[in-house]
Amino acid sequence: MKTLLALEGVNAFYGAAHILHGLSLHVSEGEKVALIGRNGVGKTTVVNTILGLASLKGGHVKIADRLLPRPRSYMAAQRGVAVVPQGRCIVANLTVEENLLLGAATGRKGHWTVPRVYELFPILRERAHTPGTALSGGQQQMLAVGRALMANPALILLDEPTEGLAPIIVDQLGVIFNQVAAQGTALLLIEQNMTLVARVAERYCAMAKGAVVAEGRVDDTGLDGLHRHVMV
Numbered sequence: 001m002k003t004l005l006a007l008e009g010v011n012a013f014y015g016a017a018h019i020l021h022g023l024s025l026h027v028s029e030g031e032k033v034a035l036i037g038r039n040g041v042g043k044t045t046v047v048n049t050i051l052g053l054a055s056l057k058g059g060h061v062k063i064a065d066r067l068l069p070r071p072r073s074y075m076a077a078q079r080g081v082a083v084v085p086q087g088r089c090i091v092a093n094l095t096v097e098e099n100l101l102l103g104a105a106t107g108r109k110g111h112w113t114v115p116r117v118y119e120l121f122p123i124l125r126e127r128a129h130t131p132g133t134a135l136s137g138g139q140q141q142m143l144a145v146g147r148a149l150m151a152n153p154a155l156i157l158l159d160e161p162t163e164g165l166a167p168i169i170v171d172q173l174g175v176i177f178n179q180v181a182a183q184g185t186a187l188l189l190i191e192q193n194m195t196l197v198a199r200v201a202e203r204y205c206a207m208a209k210g211a212v213v214a215e216g217r218v219d220d221t222g223l224d225g226l227h228r229h230v231m232v
């Protein structure tokens with residue numbers, strides 16, 4: 001199986017603050033991996049390092065087997081890694097459809113088009129011409145997922161996509177994530193909701209203090225085993 005994303009011995013900083021300490025993580029084609037850990041352990045910093053928003057000062061980041069000595073956000077997108085950022089980052093003065101089209105900026109072609117995203121999320125078609133930030137929280141999250149799909153990625157990084165959402169919406173998103181994966185896209189799901197992790201992911205990596213400290217198969221570990229990595 002081809003490795004889509006590889007972080008090896010990564011050290012990453014915000015200014016002088018040393019956040020990731022020799023972190024290693026791999027995601028292969030078609031895999032569904034969860035990245036879990038308590039608040040502040042550095043999960044978002046993993047995403048930020050891949051996007052060049054935290055500085056990489058040791059170790060390697062590889063996307064689709066290409067080494068990125070100085071990662072930048074456009075590089076990830078061009079090489080097939082799309083991000084659904086924590087907090088969604090919907091652009092306020094663009095409509096729903098314009099927000100979706102932003103995701104297509106890399107020009108990568110594939111299964112996902114605006115009509116196909118609308119099939120997946122019919123509510124986005126109904127609201128196509130309203131400002132993106134006029135949507136409810138759950139709908140904005142769907143828009144953020146749709147925007148990532150528009151890049152036709154081989155891998156999507158989802159950073160706490162269910163944070164603050166009602167349980168019924170979380171369940172719907174779980175179904176969607178599995179549909180997206182079934183269509184061939186690999187997922188790296190950063191999540192605090194272990195029930196959702198167990199529904200979606202096959203493998204997990206647990207972080208503590210800026211490094212991956214445990215990994216395994218979700219089925220072997222079970223919900224209690226997963227919870228142990230996120231309990232405060």
Ligand SMILES: Nc1ncnc2c1ncn2[C@@H]1O[C@H](COP(=O)(O)OP(=O)(O)OP(=O)(O)O)[C@@H](O)[C@H]1O
Nearest residue numbers: 014017019037038039040041042043044045046086
């Ligand atoms: N821009 C920044 N400058 C300096 N320190 C930062 C910055 N962003 C985050 N940090 C610090 O880096 C550490 C890791 O933060 P990060 O956001 O990666 O954690 P997280 O695991 O994503 O947490 P959460 O579950 O709350 O989203 C924290 O101690 C945080 O305070």
Ligand SMILES: [Mg+2]
Nearest residue numbers: 043044045086
């Ligand atoms: Mg975070």
